[in-house]
Amino acid sequence: MNWTQSLFRLVEPVVPPRFVVKRLLLLVPVLFGVASVVFAILHLAPGDPAIVIAGQRASTEQLEQIRQELGLRRPLWEQYLSFLWDAARFDFGQSYSISRGNSVRSVIADRLPITLELAIYGQAAGILLGIPLGIISAVKQDSLTDHVTRIGALTGISVPIFWSGPLLILLFSTYLDVFPTSGRIDSTLFLPDTWTLFGRELPLTGMITVDTVLLGNTEAFLSAAHHLFLPALVIGVYSTALISRMMRSSMLEVIRQDYIRTARAKGQGAKITLMKHGFRNALIPVVTVIGIQFGTLLGGAVLTETVFGINGMGLTIVTAIGVSDYPVVQGTVLTFALLFTLVNLVVDVTYSYLDPRIQQ
């Protein structure tokens, strides 16, 4: 038996490989569609890449030479096919402006871990707070706890990041001076580019909390966690609110089912019935929300990073649009699309594991 057969045999009882392959194949038209939309929008938007590169004072000859070099004088269908081919190889050329001379791939490699770290902490906060709050609200329906949780959740859903972010900075950084206003680590701390494992030098991940743990630098880890707290809180509030509301309604529906009543009638304890029979079934719609929410968090990172001055993908895309750095815009948008679709694939697989009827 070769390794692929062994792998399929291992995952088959959980999710049929055919289901995963079908979902993976559908990612191709999705990304192809996003690439087409990005190409169209950038060609419809005003602005000339040659002027962005050469500046406003460049001569007509210089501008024309740059246009020739960039292939902007080729027919549109040729540019379109060339763009799709490059996008398929994840090659978007070099940045025009924000990291001039460097490849877009390296810009993304530098900044993606920063955004992912922020989104993961935000999502973790959402899951760790939202699920217990939702369960408590459902179990204690119409009690004071339920009302307080509901008001909190509705506030969390309603308040936009561009308002809550500056407000939290004002409270915790300006007045109380508890958390820093921006940045990822104290300016006095410096981290090396590599870490050592069994005598071998390995590159760091780019996620500062992970890197400080890998380096065994406690002071740097505490500083990174201290800097990350407010942005993760801002990004996690919306997630917590949505997950708790979803968990509450899903749990309320489940605990009214006959099988829960039967389990209780047979003498099973309330907590065991709730956690053993209710929780898994109530989790099915919540998993979908968590998956979609992760994509929203990546979008939310655009605002959070701008408010907190964190140089991740969100701030990069805003800056790139502002200075018409088209290759960076194309690369970052497609990376976001790829991440979003991959997260949805994971959600689909999890969903079909929790409810095998989905595979049909």
Next chain:
Amino acid sequence: MAAPGDPPRLRSYVASRVRLFGSGLLVGLLLGGLGMAGWTLYTGDARASEATVFALGALVFGFGLLGWSGSILAGNGIEAMQEHMGTRSDWTEKDSRRAMARLCGGGGGIMVGTSVVAALL
């Protein structure tokens, strides 16, 4: 079960899809060609007209492709949800997929039509 003399299953399967996409493509070709010619007459700049009309075609094509794959990915779920919530409308996964395929063909047609007219001008 197919009766004797019926066209083979694969042929009818492919033919129905080609008809669907092809009808959109033909309309797109016409729109793209006319759009390119009209826009060039209006602005007097063939290159700028090609950029605008082709990009609009790519936008329609991309939107159609996203809608088509989205219908396949989530269509059945949306139908089931509508039924579960008692808010059933006439929206179906099949209709959405067909409409998006036609839109996709239309976008592709605009791109091809624009490129052909641009090459002729």
